Amino acid sequence: GCTDATGRLWNASLPEEWSDAQCTDPRRFQQPPVRAWAALDVWTTALTQNNMRLVSNAGYVHPVGYRGMAGLYMHSDTMEAARGRDVLLQWWETYRVGFGAREFFSSVAEVDNAMRGIAEFSESVCPSGTCAPGTVRPLCDPSDPARAQEMAAMAERGLSCDGGWFYSPACDQNRTACIPVVMSEFKWRFLAYCEVAVQKSLPFAITWTGWEQEKDVVRKLTSMRFLFFWWGPDSAFATLPPAMPVRIYFDESFTNLPTATNPMIMLWGGLKDIDPVVYQVLQMAAFGDSDLTTMMIGKAIGKSDFETACDWLQAPTNEAKWRQWLLPPGGATEAAQPQADGLVLGVILAGAFVLALGCCAAAAWAVWAWRRSK
Numbered sequence: 001g002c003t004d005a006t007g008r009l010w011n012a013s014l015p016e017e018w019s020d021a022q023c024t025d026p027r028r029f030q031q032p033p034v035r036a037w038a039a040l041d042v043w044t045t046a047l048t049q050n051n052m053r054l055v056s057n058a059g060y061v062h063p064v065g066y067r068g069m070a071g072l073y074m075h076s077d078t079m080e081a082a083r084g085r086d087v088l089l090q091w092w093e094t095y096r097v098g099f100g101a102r103e104f105f106s107s108v109a110e111v112d113n114a115m116r117g118i119a120e121f122s123e124s125v126c127p128s129g130t131c132a133p134g135t136v137r138p139l140c141d142p143s144d145p146a147r148a149q150e151m152a153a154m155a156e157r158g159l160s161c162d163g164g165w166f167y168s169p170a171c172d173q174n175r176t177a178c179i180p181v182v183m184s185e186f187k188w189r190f191l192a193y194c195e196v197a198v199q200k201s202l203p204f205a206i207t208w209t210g211w212e213q214e215k216d217v218v219r220k221l222t223s224m225r226f227l228f229f230w231w232g233p234d235s236a237f238a239t240l241p242p243a244m245p246v247r248i249y250f251d252e253s254f255t256n257l258p259t260a261t262n263p264m265i266m267l268w269g270g271l272k273d274i275d276p277v278v279y280q281v282l283q284m285a286a287f288g289d290s291d292l293t294t295m296m297i298g299k300a301i302g303k304s305d306f307e308t309a310c311d312w313l314q315a316p317t318n319e320a321k322w323r324q325w326l327l328p329p330g331g332a333t334e335a336a337q338p339q340a341d342g343l344v345l346g347v348i349l350a351g352a353f354v355l356a357l358g359c360c361a362a363a364a365w366a367v368w369a370w371r372r373s374k
Helices: 044-048 052-057 076-083 108-116 145-156 190-199 211-220 276-284 289-300 305-314 316-325 342-355 358-373
Strands: 038-042 058-063 071-074 179-183 204-208 227-230 264-268
Touching: 058 276, 071 076, 108 179, 145 190, 179 190, 179 211, 190 204, 211 227, 264 276, 276 316, 289 305, 305 316
Parallel strands: 179 204, 179 227
Antiparallel strands: 038 264, 058 264, 071 227
């Protein structure tokens, strides 16, 4: 996301703010930034979307260390059932007609009916607590006036929906052969997956529900077998029984479906002059895939960002890593001495908390706070 000239933060993760968060108009954004002085989880796709706000203010950029893994996932027991029959559901070509994937998934009609029949909702989906069945439903529906904009975007690409779903030509004439795919938001790669299904003859029926609604679908329809959109690192399904969901891997040649991205740390150049120690810690900070998996599980079981960060900080296997973040340039053995005023630090890391995965920002902050207490 980005912060505009009034100090408002626009969050690219929220569908209703996505357009404003692209930061394409340099006249709307501040220099120096008011709130966002550091971002710890910038996906590389943001750097290819004319994101002038990020690029123009970046004084330092480097990979955070872990990989971002957005894509199609399945419940782990679906994968295990197929593996017991020597069918590898983790590879995309297995989903072509005749390769054996279809028998391990529920029908589109079964998933559609189960989705519309959900009667107990999370608070984020139904704040009033009085929502009726049908609140969660497939949204790829040309009969819904609220979907006119999305239907027009599909029509421009020669795509269309019927009864809530897009049916790939590979199964449109025999819809019982389609494998159901539940996406989060229309703008989150929905069109890309529809086009891949067409181009690669994958028998997919694809819809979207909204991210909060998808969480209810995946968590509650545990007896159904379907594909769904997710990404890592994220806590939403990290503790989904019986095990964390399993991802499908697509060929690297699918340029519109990157198999992984390397999130970046981006620091405003002026931060180095305002507080060189904070700048150094964030410049050195790095987290691996296993770090983030542990953090997301902590979040999923209800721990706060601060508790999760403290767990990471106190783990004996991590101490050598974060102590390196505190060494002054040149590799001297005595750790740098923080000089920043606490209020300034709070402003800096408030921006990092908003823009980053909170656990990573909290972990970096915890390292700084630990050193200051010594």
